[in-house]
Amino acid sequence: MLELRLVQGSLLKKVLESIKELVTDANFDCSSTGFSLQAMDSSHVALVALLLRSEGFEHYRCDHNLSMGMNINNMAKMLKFAKNDDIITIKTDDGSDTVTFMFESPTQDKISDFEMKLMDIDSEHLVIPEAEYDAIVRMPSAEFARICKDLSSIGDTVVISITREGVKFSTKGDIGSANIVCRQNTTVDDATVIEMNESVALQFALRYMNSFTKATPLSNTVTISLSNERPVVVEYKIAEMGYVRFYLAPKIEEDEPETSFV
């Protein structure tokens, strides 16, 4: 039996909104550690990893490890019913082929429940080694989202270059070229902060970067970790519970097709 009760229901809504553009169907894995997901986008270029630790739930009962295959869009549709201050409970019985979502208003005046069929989804679990990165930027997530959106109106790819002074985002397209520099600022909270061993400059598809920024409502800051010849990690922390991480392989040459992630 599985029963997870999350007081801050709005959080699960935001998680689904952040991944539904990238992922169609995925397995949610439940264990004593927490509620997690790992999935590739349909073109196998980007990878999403989600973790909501069990400690973050008001009530977390998971008798056996369990993998629940769900259509992310349908799940997002159901979660739209929940108001932001609703308490969300996810329930299923061992061997059942359905999952139930229950939403309770804080006053208990309104209680909704939704039953959804589970799916069988083939998936391979990648082990992503924790690694050192050449350079790590932490910056306001809204600023990063705006930069990706703005650059998309000019070009298709972004070069992210990190030096000790700051991070530079560059693109070019038919109408011209653009550079945006965010300078390191350690005097203000939640401003741009750089940690680096080595300067890096890597190129990525803006289309994926824009998808990742759908997670902006989850956190005020985003962390971008870069190393040469490794996928970038774009991470949004979920307060006291875990994270959503997006991995994307760099583009080697502008004219080449994107490298597949695996």
Place this chain on the structure above:
Amino acid sequence: MLELRLVQGSLLKKVLESIKELVTDANFDCSSTGFSLQAMDSSHVALVALLLRSEGFEHYRCDHNLSMGMNINNMAKMLKFAKNDDIITIKTDDGSDTVTFMFESPTQDKISDFEMKLMDIDSEHLVIPEAEYDAIVRMPSAEFARICKDLSSIGDTVVISITREGVKFSTKGDIGSANIVCRQNTTVDDATVIEMNESVALQFALRYMNSFTKATPLSNTVTISLSNERPVVVEYKIAEMGYVRFYLAPKIEEDEPETSFV
């Protein structure tokens, strides 16, 4: 001669917005009692009844009973010109084939008038007997609107079930099933209140329910009156003036076509 002056002009705008999705052309009937309308939707499944009592107008002159045929969309277009605090006057002369709407800003700095051609519309006036209902729910209109909208993303029909504890809205569709329960709460103003002789469970097309909720801006609460084998009445009261009521025949079997209202 007809001359009706309504200080709260925003009210007439909201009335038109509430019916224009359902009704294309309709006769507005003016008598000493008030300004009223009764019309069926084009598929003859739902009925709208509007009453604005003469006492609610600042000035109400109606020398003879009069029926003015109007295209509801065109009338709504003209009323969009009125700002929410404008005073609206409706005027026509006996035998004239046009009606004039006049909008005055509260400061009298801006005065607009619109002349619109009247139409000849065949219509039959149904006498709707006042009746006892098995169960009546009064609930926040915004909550009812949200429930109808949310359920539409899952199914096409809603079963409304009323018991002493509360009202339950249920639907099912390809992606799963949903139940929303609003519990009776007599301790808070404008919360859900149930009055019942007998428990009922009736099924309706969500498409029409969603149309009815266009009247939500007219009132903080909506009253839903249900009896077996009778059309449901969804009523929005218009403060001190009257009401907009929507009637809809229940669906007998899920797979059958909707019963016609008359």
Place this chain on the structure above:
Amino acid sequence: MLELRLVQGSLLKKVLESIKELVTDANFDCSSTGFSLQAMDSSHVALVALLLRSEGFEHYRCDHNLSMGMNINNMAKMLKFAKNDDIITIKTDDGSDTVTFMFESPTQDKISDFEMKLMDIDSEHLVIPEAEYDAIVRMPSAEFARICKDLSSIGDTVVISITREGVKFSTKGDIGSANIVCRQNTTVDDATVIEMNESVALQFALRYMNSFTKATPLSNTVTISLSNERPVVVEYKIAEMGYVRFYLAPKIEEDEPETSFV
């Protein structure tokens, strides 16, 4: 060399938004007087004239008179990157075929620059004689925008009639006719004020009037100058810097094609 630094960057964004619907490509002319533009719309019916005086810039260096041909849409796209409180610098070198826009955040934490190719655009500079007008209306720009938008839902042309009492906007269409009168009011700031030698009534295409109102964010008031047999001037003043003016030839007969401006 050209280097113009504008502290109130939002102003240039609004200017571009106000003209981009009407003008595709245009030459920006820089001289010691200021930064200006004159362009006709693609159908040669309306004319736009912009002036930003050199005194309004924080720094204004223009060694030689210069004409920079730009695609207005691309320029507007680049200016969208600037936040409203960004400082904008426009730079180019003598003989260069590119122009650079630089946006600095007030804290200097974020600096963006954009390089755009200049274009060769044939254009003829019209000398528009300063003239006396039969009647001039100054009215709230938001009110004028709303009137043009509202009337467009009924008809294609507007008759603007000015008398000592006020200004009347009239249209007719298939669904009826509409008149909106704004009365002169000299007791309130930014209300409607009439100056006239002679009453006028001229007819214009609403489509152009609606385009002109894209300049509404530039100023709280708009000035409309009318004379028989002369193009109307719709002017939005830009505080302490200059103006955007739109010129439109009146329609002579309702059924005739619009007169070309030149």
